[in-house]
Amino acid sequence: MSMSLADKPQIAVLTMQEAWRRLRRRLRNGPIHRLRFAGTAPERLAVVPPTLLQGDPFTAEAIYGGRFLLAGRLVEAGRASIFQVPPPTPEFSAELHGFSWLCHHAAVGDALAARNARALVADWLRFASGRLGGPAFEPEVAARRLISWLCHAELLLGSAEYDFYRRILKSLTSQTRYLRSIAQEAPAGLPRLTVRVALALASLSLPGPASRARAAAQHLADELDRQILPDGGHVSRNPAALAAILADLLPVRETLLAQGQPVPKGIYSAIDRMLPALRFFRHADGTLALFNGTGASDMALTAALMRFDETLGEPLANARHSGYHRLAAGGAVVIADTGCPPAVALSRNAHAGTLAFELSCEATRIVVNCGAPQPGRIELRRLSRSTAAHSTVTVADRSSSRFAGQPHLDRFLGSPLVPGPTEVLTEDVEADEAGGRILGFEATHNGYERDFGLLHTRRLELRDGGRQLAGTDRLVSTRRSRGQEDAGAATIRFHLHPQVSVETLGGFARLTMRGQTWRFSADRPFVVEDSILFADSAGPRRTLQIVVAVDPGLTPEVSWSFERLA
The missing domain is CATH 2.70.98.70 (Beta-galactosidase; Chain A, domain 5)
Known part of the structure; x- marks a missing residue:
């Protein structure tokens, strides 16, 4: 059913809010503000966060051959860099620049996979990092890339040459500063929460003042309080959002604990509510119920998340808030x-x-x-x-x-x-x-x-x-x-x-x-x-x-x- 006249005021308000948000973000990316993203970078990472994503070696093999299957579209780069090939859809571009596909190289885990991963990151630095606008620097995409690079830092930096190592650390630092400047301009809902997760991981992984790490963790906790309902559901009412959030949030908690940093109550509370809620939406075959944007389930990820659920008994019969x-x-x-x-x-x-x-x-x-x-x-x-x-x-x-x-x-x-x-x-x-x-x-x-x-x-x-x-x-x-x-x-x-x-x-x-x-x-x-x-x-x-x-x-x-x- 299409929009009626009675609904147009709601859409008009949402359109003005989105236009104002985009304008604020564009102003923050202007030439003067870009100077804030440059500066010195640390000599090394303080910690490499864990990841719960499980890759597929066969997908990594296809990427070796220049075949990228992302967002349901196959692109063959040939001899050109994939970052020079026009993307078929915005969704393909978002997945490409988000680098979540590095998990497939990590699943192989050999020297060839590491070299290929470093070559692709080097291509991104050469062809896509110079301009802050465009799909590569949409808040959620930039946050996904930061999370992926940090969680796969061992793959990228373990045997890297010094020049590449320094380039990666400088880029991580610059991208962190960029995200910190536009965090409040990220779209409401999951994109804004993903930005807060990325900043929390970056503040732990990149050496810096302990107060910065505590502030980033508290900002994340505050955003979780706004987005995670009392029964553990997400405000979007999408069951798949819970798996996506937990896959990012649990590594934050584990990294905080490993570093001896205090875990804000909001993070503990959100995890404790979301894990039973994820079980609420799970059928016995391991898939999630298909409501409000949920698609094909990543059953390996869901099973990995369920291992963190220490609650006993059956899920709620009535998730009233969700x-x-x-x-x-x-x-x-x-x-x-x-x-x-x-x-x-x-x-x-x-x-x-x-x-x-x-x-x-x-x-x-x-x-x-x-x-x-x-x-x-x-x-x-x-x-x-x-x-x-x-x-x-x-x-x-x-x-x-x-x-x-x-x-x-x-x-x-x-x-x-x-x-x-x-x-x-x-x-x-x-x-x-x-x-x-x-x-x-x-x-x-x-x-x-x-x-x-x-x-x-x-x-x-x-x-x-x-x-x-x-x-x-x-x-x-x-x-x-x-x-x-x-x-x-x-x-x-x-x-x-x-x-x-x-x-x-x-x-x-x-x-x-x-x-x-x-x-x-x-x-x-x-x-x-x-x-x-x-x-x-x-x-x-x-x-x-x-x-x-x-x-x-x-x-x-x-x-x-x-x-x-x-």
């Missing part, structure tokens, strides 16, 4: 989005998936959302964010939230989500039955009220020790439609994981996957249609979806269930 519910029994896991969209300024990757859910059982994914495609797939990104790409209800083929849909706004603001639902009311459900305890919830959102005068209520109950998921969807008229539009047909979608095979038999569908058999039934006719899973490391995959079409005026309530047979 706006999610989790039901778990007998190996079955249901994770559902029961919150309002994030603030407009934080919604560049948010999805219109209110009241969508995912179902898994014993390391097998069954019902999913389509998830986010790989970075750079602009043509798929908008589709993946629509309500129709989620296992929930759509009305008249509209999304429950609206997008700022003009191309110039997409380029300038990143296509923020203009909140549709302004209120989501939830009520937990717990009861006893002969087959065991019923776990569930009922939630109502008003995302369709303004256009169609309808409230969507979804009730989910996990019954029979996890062997049955019973659901009810209701569309209730409030007669408050501002546009007085006819709702027409509503559609309930259940996107299935590609590993699920479907056979329709009379009034139900039999779902088979990895030794399990489930039955789907509904009190309304349904069909099986094609779908697509965007969140796969190999690219989009074809799959299926179960679709129930109803007329809200004639059939305001539909009941359905997934029941395990074997």
